[in-house]
Amino acid sequence: MGCKESEVIFTSGGTESNNTAIKGVAFQYQNRGKHIITTQVEHPAVYDVCKQLEGLGFAVTYLPVDREGRVSVEAVQKAMRPDTILVSVMHVNNELGTIQPILEIGQWLKQFPKVLFHVDAVQGIGKVPLRIKDSGIDLLSVSAHKFYGPRGVGILYKREGLIIHPLMMGGGQEGGVRSGTENLPAIAGMAKAIRILEELGSVEMIRLQKLNQQLREGIATMEGCVVNTPESNTAPHIMNLSVPGVKAEVLLHALEEKGFLISTKSACSSKVNEPSRVLTAIGIERDCALSSLRISLGRENTPDDIQQFLKALEECVSVLRTYIKQQPAPAHRK
Ligand SMILES: Cc1ncc(COP(=O)(O)O)c(C=O)c1O
Structure with missing residues (x-):
């Protein structure tokens, strides 16, 4: 230190x-x-x-x-x-x-x-x-x-x-x-753990940056997915995205079923149904903030993981969108 x-x-x-x-x-x-x-x-x-x-x-x-x-x-x-x-x-x-x-x-x-x-x-x-x-x-x-x-x-x-x-x-x-x-x-x-960090040095940071880039490029090509994490001057291990119209919790569980563990907001303090204070502070609309997910990358992730994750994300979003479209419009309250 x-x-x-x-x-x-x-x-x-x-x-x-x-x-x-x-x-x-x-x-x-x-x-x-x-x-x-x-x-x-x-x-x-x-x-x-x-x-x-x-x-x-x-x-x-x-x-x-x-x-x-x-x-x-x-x-x-x-x-x-x-x-x-x-x-x-x-x-x-x-x-x-x-x-x-x-x-x-x-x-x-x-x-x-x-x-x-x-x-x-x-x-x-x-x-x-x-x-x-x-x-x-x-x-x-x-x-x-x-x-x-x-x-x-x-x-x-x-x-x-x-x-x-x-x-x-x-x-x-x-x-x-x-x-x-x-x-x-x-x-x-x-x-x-600090000694291991020292031994790994910048090699691990560069590796994470490459995974991050692969993830960003993949999400950018997906219709209806918005990357909230800025492009430059950011840490290599965090990627925040929104899929407006799809509830974050629902997407999170669909991805979990496919073996991917990601989180909504901060993993250590997730409160359901409240838009993130952080996303609200950067001017993201409520609907978009409510559909946001946070992906963390770590030492065990590989380019293959990213590829599989992108495939799973695309499939889950497509299934959920189709399901949402089939639902009857909510009845008007008297
Ligand atoms: C930025 C930041 N500060 C503080 C904490 C809390 O740390 P701890 O879980 O060790 O109490 C976290 C946990 O995720 C964090 O991300």
Whole structure:
């Protein structure tokens, strides 16, 4: 990770790292100011923490994003206030794969040493390079299960010398920031997973990029399928698409029957029948957002998998469309 041993705090995963970072800063520096800047497209482990802090008297600016799901440095600049204490922006969006301009934001923020910069890097590790030290990052969240490590373990990077309010009090482990006996087997598993990432290096990222391209080109030729993930400046392992008119859940189960496991929205927080907050933020219409699916590519996927998936998708969409057409129009309510 390019940081010192003392800057690594072991946690139970991305959710805990995000909570510890955001609330830790909020509670520690509330006398300095109570304003936090974040974006409309954060994972709930950031977004809902900010909502909770609003309930505790903090003011939060949720920055809008462009059609590709990207926040601009200018938006951060405009939102800055004398009472801003924290800026929290994710590295890679978990629904779209969009990469945020972390380096630019972090470098601009360097002129405000009292405004801390947190990055939720859960989706980026091993997929999109990020240099913590160059990017002016004070706090960064990592989760092991996103890079083939065990579930329920993660890291919070905390810049040396930075003091945050601990959420857990007790035996003073992890520099007093996260008391509680560490989950050693899981930490060892995570360390091994990081070493494997290092060994694979950029070869795996390039391989995933090729699979992503094959998938994108295949979907683009399918009638009625819309790719929501932007074409450039995105992570190689996430592809979001919509099939307007076909309910995401129905398509998901049809694909599942053919052996393909994909998800609607974020795999770890799927709520049915609500359009995705992220897709709504980029201006996608409700009907299109309700029919969106997220495909994740991983280490075990091959070009043959993509070919078979595209075939299965085409078949499922065609069967479902025919079925929908045969249904009688809904009766009008009196
Ligand atoms: C961007 C992002 N942040 C945070 C999390 C939560 O991480 P964890 O499941 O380790 O708590 C996820 C999970 O998918 C995520 O995608």
